Amino acid sequence: MSSTTEAITGGRLMVELLEEAGVEIVFGYPGGAILPFYDELYHSKKIKHILVRHEQGAVHMAEGYARSTGKLGVCIATSGPGATNLITGLTDAKLDSIPILAITGQVSTDAIGTDAFQEADIFGITIPITKYNALIKKADDLSRHFEEAIKIAMGGRPGPVLLDFPKDVQLEKTTVRKASALKIAPHHYERPKVKGDAQAFAEVLNGAKRPLLYVGGGAINSFASAEIKALAEKANAPVTTTLMGLGAFPGTHPLSVGMLGMHGTAYANKAVLECDYILNLGARFDDRVAKYQDFAPNAIRAHVDIDAAEFNKRINVDHILHGDLKDAIREILPFVKGGDRTSWIENIQSLKKNHPLDFDNSGDSIKPQDFLQRVYTKTKGEAIVSTDVGQHQMWAAQYYLFDKPNTWLTSGGLGTMGYGLPAAIGAKFGNPDKMVICVTGDGSFQMCIQELATIAQSKLGVKILLFNNNFLGMVRQWQELFYEERFSESQWTYNPNFVKLADAYGIPAMRIEHKSEIDKGVDFFLKDNGSALIEVMIPAEEKVFPMIPAGKSQQDLIEFKDLGKLKK
Numbered sequence: 393m394s395s396t397t398e399a400i401t402g403g404r405l406m407v408e409l410l411e412e413a414g415v416e417i418v419f420g421y422p423g424g425a426i427l428p429f430y431d432e433l434y435h436s437k438k439i440k441h442i443l444v445r446h447e448q449g450a451v452h453m454a455e456g457y458a459r460s461t462g463k464l465g466v467c468i469a470t471s472g473p474g475a476t477n478l479i480t481g482l483t484d485a486k487l488d489s490i491p492i493l494a495i496t497g498q499v500s501t502d503a504i505g506t507d508a509f510q511e512a513d514i515f516g517i518t519i520p521i522t523k524y525n526a527l528i529k530k531a532d533d534l535s536r537h538f539e540e541a542i543k544i545a546m547g548g549r550p551g552p553v554l555l556d557f558p559k560d561v562q563l564e565k566t567t568v569r570k571a572s573a574l575k576i577a578p579h580h581y582e583r584p585k586v587k588g589d590a591q592a593f594a595e596v597l598n599g600a601k602r603p604l605l606y607v608g609g610g611a612i613n614s615f616a617s618a619e620i621k622a623l624a625e626k627a628n629a630p631v632t633t634t635l636m637g638l639g640a641f642p643g644t645h646p647l648s649v650g651m652l653g654m655h656g657t658a659y660a661n662k663a664v665l666e667c668d669y670i671l672n673l674g675a676r677f678d679d680r681v682a683k684y685q686d687f688a689p690n691a692i693r694a695h696v697d698i699d700a701a702e703f704n705k706r707i708n709v710d711h712i713l714h715g716d717l718k719d720a721i722r723e724i725l726p727f728v729k730g731g732d733r734t735s736w737i738e739n740i741q742s743l744k745k746n747h748p749l750d751f752d753n754s755g756d757s758i759k760p761q762d763f764l765q766r767v768y769t770k771t772k773g774e775a776i777v778s779t780d781v782g783q784h785q786m787w788a789a790q791y792y793l794f795d796k797p798n799t800w801l802t803s804g805g806l807g808t809m810g811y812g813l814p815a816a817i818g819a820k821f822g823n824p825d826k827m828v829i830c831v832t833g834d835g836s837f838q839m840c841i842q843e844l845a846t847i848a849q850s851k852l853g854v855k856i857l858l859f860n861n862n863f864l865g866m867v868r869q870w871q872e873l874f875y876e877e878r879f880s881e882s883q884w885t886y887n888p889n890f891v892k893l894a895d896a897y898g899i900p901a902m903r904i905e906h907k908s909e910i911d912k913g914v915d916f917f918l919k920d921n922g923s924a925l926i927e928v929m930i931p932a933e934e935k936v937f938p939m940i941p942a943g944k945s946q947q948d949l950i951e952f953k954d955l956g957k958l959k960k
Contacts, residue, residue: 402531403432403562409538411438419450423470426497428562445842449814451481455490456818470497472510483521485552487805491545492552500560523551531564536571547581549699586715594727600669602736603629609636610674617797619721628733632660636804643793653681655786658747658938661946667691674717677707686945696720750952764791775827780812780836783865786936788831810839816854834860844897856925861932869935894925901925
């Protein structure tokens with residue numbers, strides 16, 4: 393370990409390490425076991441602290457910040473219940489590969505294991521849901537643990553890390569400012585060299601007549617959007633994205649076939665059935681996209697990923713290239729040839745024409761698809777959009793097109809209700825000059841509704857689009873289609889007056905119920921850069937289509953036009 397003559401407290405050192413790492417903003421909630429660190433944070437001139445109203449809000453804000461900026465997100469909580477309130481967000485970040493550093497207070501080291509007040513073994517609890525975690529037992533060890541945590545959070549396949557920081561260690565003095573050696577192997581954090589024959593890999597693509605590129609969230613994390621666009625255009629290959637990959641390839645591009653999977657476009661799912669080659673770029677063959685061995689049944693399957701554990705995990709593939717996606721595509725590109733794929737492209741266009749996204753827009757009620765299309769047109773697709781989880785999430789993914797990476801924030805792997813509002817707050821702090829819209833539902837919104845206070849306190853211009861059907865909409869959809877309309881505990885018998893609630897926080901709000909009010913509502917919602925909430929009443933019966941029933945494959949896709957046959 394290197395040292396300096398001046399001894400400082402562990403709490404002070406943690407602040408200095410954060411500053412040196414370029415951290416400019418943290419989200420947190422103080423408590424007794426983390427107070428010495430907070431006292432040192434008070435003196436920082438470089439780090440802005442955002443006081444949240446619940447620790448779950450803090451970790452989701454850190455996720456939204458990280459996802460929208462590409463930087464490390466940082467959240468802070470005290471020991472016991474404060475730390476355990478981070479668990480949902482850490483799990484969310486682990487499944488969606490979001491780089492988060494959580495700093496948790498802990499009881500003093502001599503009290504650990506005694507069931508002390510507000511003690512919880514957050515180190516043991518978070519082992520399965522973090523890439524790295526550590527209980528810091530001495531101030532001299534802090535610099536090493538911090539450096540290891542940051543490198544692992546941002547290196548390779550990104551993800552969350554946690555440092556558990558006992559109160560006495562925060563007060564203990566140390567002269568060790570920087571670790572002279574790390575106890576982790578470089579392969580845990582260094583950008584791996586591409587392994588595999590890029591030329592041979594490209595030649596298989598060149599030989600395909602009906603290729604399809606299948607792009608996942610790894611494309612966002614590796615900043616590979618430009619390379620993917622170059623690959624698609626050079627190969628003249630259509631592109632579909634996962635829910636997490638939206639924005640990695642322009643949604644308005646002629647080669648885009650939109651989102652794949654359970655609620656993806658019909659033409660994307662049908663393209664999977666018809667392609668003769670499918671190239672997975674940074675996706676994980678999620679169960680909401682690919683049914684085991686029924687996925688792309690007529691295709692040669694190829695996979696590029698930074699995480700070797702993803703290869704052949706759910707779907708067997710024929711060709712593998714292991715490494716950072718951006719680097720791998722750069723190695724492939726010189727060997728890629730265009731070829732004549734006119735008939736395949738024409739087939740894709742025919743699929744788009746014959747199997748469009750569709751809904752019934754007759755009558756006086758407001759359809760969420762229509763409203764989202766109008767918001768998209770008005771914003772020209774330039775907003776950062778976060779969502780909660782449910783029908784509104786799928787409608788937003790379908791009807792708001794994303795041309796740029798880091799503009800779509802959603803909980804993909806864990807499906808966390810309550811994610812949307814705090815994620816939007818984190819994104820707005822990271823992108824103050826951009827419009828940030830949270831699309832949510834009446835169920836999800838109430839999971840972290842207290843963070844309206846965070847918006848109000850910071851005078852933050854977050855837009856909240858609240859679809860209200862007085863139901864847990866996706867649950868109701870499944871109950872209607874697959875449970876003989878037994879709506880067991882999916883209807884709200886009481887919802888608050890959301891407009892009055894927003895007004896209580898000083899947030900302008902409006903409620904609309906009829907189609908004739910849409911233009912007025914959109915204008916109110918988007919009229920300036922300030923915060924706003926619009927509550928849009930929608931029919932409880934409205935559903936998300938297309939839909940692949942759980943456990944089924946692309947061959948079992950249900951389109952909107954099939955609804956009548958399904959009910960019979």
